[in-house]
Amino acid sequence: MNRLHPLSAVTYALQYGFVWLWAPIVLVLVLGGIFDPIDPAWTSVAAPLGFLAGVAYGIVYYYRFEYGITPDTFDVASGVVARRSREIPYGRIQNVDVKQGVVQRLLGLAVVSIETAGGGDTEASLNFVSESEANRLQEQIRQRTAEVKDRRRRREQSTAEHDSPVDEHGHDVESTEPSPDASVSSTPELGPEQAADDRTRSGRAGRTRRQRLFALEARELLLYSFTSFRPAAVAAATFVFFLATDRVINLFIMTAQPFGGPAALGEGTPTSYGILTIVSAINGVLITYLLSVAYTFATYYDFQLGRTGEDFVYERGLLQRYSGSIPVEKVQSVTVIENPLQRLIGYAGLWVETAGYGPESSGGSQSAVPLARHRRVHQFTENLTGVETPTFESPPPLARRRYLVRYSLVAALIVAAVFAVTRVTVLERWYLAAIVFAAVPPAAHLKYVHLGYYVGDDHLVIRRGFWKRRTTVIPYYRIQTVSTRRSIFQRRLGLASLVVDTASSQTFVWETPTIYDVYLEDARDVNSTGRRRLQSALRERAHDDDLGLSADFT
Known part of the structure; x- marks a missing residue:
């Protein structure tokens, strides 16, 4: 078993020290209000004692925290008073993510998070290990996870080959002879260069070779920063306002004076206050926008997307460096996303929705291509999903x-x-x-004109939204439920909306892909067609042992 980096002992000591610092202070103040002999001045003695006790607990916690890689599981043992031992099977591991803040990068440290397919919570977090150890853990766990999946796939394929060609009801089913290429990997068919790179080893290093698929260039990063908006910027602007309220108000008054604003609060006319309100609103929007630009730039700086085995892997970040993965077999849907500015200049982004964990939010939304030429993004989408070019049907x-x-x-x-x-x-x-x-x-x-849907042979494509238009490609085998919803107004007009739900824990901007306001008959037709093609797709995937998604971005 291994221990964390020695600097983790310092981190835990300070963390628990400052937490435990307040415990005796609160205790003395509460008891001092109840019992007269207890003097609140004792806090000057109790606080250092609490801090020292917290430091001691943090150091003991460091020495009691151990982790290790075994042939079948990743093991973590932690706890001082109550010990907790976790054995995480490689088959359950979905992501191995590495995060580095500014200070951590200067010290050569990293945080390793082990995420499982059970949801958005972190199963195990190593805080901190050295950067080289983080890369080693990430590489070895990914390799062992891929090996477990390969063994499982070969075992299922072997079982299917030896099964009698009779279904569960005793009816004859079509017998299929193994093709001459049956020994080829069961991953989706790639081009010659991609197939050669797939799961190859880099010589003596014994590591899976990473194939580079996409890199966000400087021009695209600037375009993405200036043409997108982050809701977190609103919270940041609000925080700045409450942190320096007087300075912000004085700034607004100073910028409004050249346009006829008041010289000071309480010294203006209704007209000058109206000008101050308009100028302050413009300044607030501008400040929020600039914060959004800075946040997006820092988040997606040096964004790189690659492929390792059957996973997409990416790195990004200026102040905080992030390295994560997108398991192909967990992808539920693919969405092309674009706002009016991006459509105007011919750009779009590509997001994927995964089952369970996703670092972009508490759900599974992850950016595969933040921004690229519209034609290139659509080519990526076609290569990734195999979707045919859609011909959209519009609502009535x-x-x-x-x-x-x-x-x-x-x-x-x-x-x-x-x-x-x-x-x-x-x-x-x-x-x-x-x-x-x-x-x-x-x-x-x-x-109205930005709504549409397409019922393909293998995919359902849904388009909606103007300010943020989203074109979602959903393979039929990923559909969990298809429900028809009708409000009181839709019932009077003979319309209905069709909600298509997948296994993802959370969708883009908390909105499930929906076909809005189509005739009830059309909604029922799409519903029945989706169910029928879902069953066909599941049978084909079970027979072909297909991941369903290709990692070919070239």
Whole structure:
């Protein structure tokens, strides 16, 4: 069994020391309020004692934490008072992720996280090991995981070959002779160069060779940073505002003065305060946008996607370096994602949805290609899934009328809200807010024209969204449930929405792929076709022992 890096002892000592520092302080203050003999001044003595006790506990925890690689499992033992021993079978391991912050990179340390297919929680975390040890663990665990999967696949294939060609009901089924190429690996067919690279060893090093598939160039990184928006930037901007409220307000007042804003709060007119509000809103949006640009740039700096065996592996990050993997057999769906700016310049991104863990969020959404030329992304999608070029079916024109009514109601609510504000403030001319009705027809049209679906032979393709258009490719064998949903308004119009759910723990922006507002008959046809082709796809995969996805990005 191995121990963590010696600097981990310092980390645990300080961590538990500062945590335990507060325990005696709180205890003395609480007991001091109940019992008169206990003086709150004792905290000056109790706090150092708590800190020392925490430091001692952290050091003992370090010496009691052990890990090791065995032929069948990755073992972790931890705990001081209550010992916990975990044996993680390689067949259950989904990801071996390596994270490095700025300080960790300077010290040559890394955090190794072992993720299993059971969900989004980390099964085991090694905090910290040396960078070389992290790479060794990542490589060896991936190799052993791949070997377990190969043995399982060969055993299932051998069992299928010796089974009698009779189904569970005693009916005859089609007998298939093994092809001359039956000895070839059962992974999806690749080109000659990809097949040669697949699962080859790099000579004496004995490591699986990594095939490079995609790298985010500097120009693409800048385009991605300036044409995307991160919701985390809103939280960051809010934090900055509360951290330096007076300075931010003074900055807003100073920038509004050249346009007629007040000289100071409490010294302006209603017009100057209106100017201050508009300028402050513009400044807030600008600051949030710049924070989003910086966050995206730092997150996806030097993004590289590669392939090792049957897994996609990637590295990214400027301040915090991240190395992770995307197991091919866990991929549930593939989504091409693009916003209006990216569509305007001819770019798009490619995301994959996996079952269980995903580092991009608490669910399974992961970026395979952050940004690339639109044609290249679609080629990646076709190579990855084997999907045929889709010919989208649009919802009926009745759906556009529904969106027109819906957005008209939203505009009416906005005008009513502005009217209410003018009743309790000095603001006037509430009727100017009615200009929002001018945006209703184009909004309804844009929502309608960006909806579509395609029922292919092997895949269901769903397109939706204008501000963030998502085109999701779902293999039939990945579908878990297909449900038809109808609101009270849809029932009156004879429309329905079809929700297609996979085994992923979380979908993009918490939205399940949905075919919106089609005729009820069409929804039922897609539902029955999906169920029928799901069964066919499952039978074909069981017979061919197919992963279903190709790792050919070239």
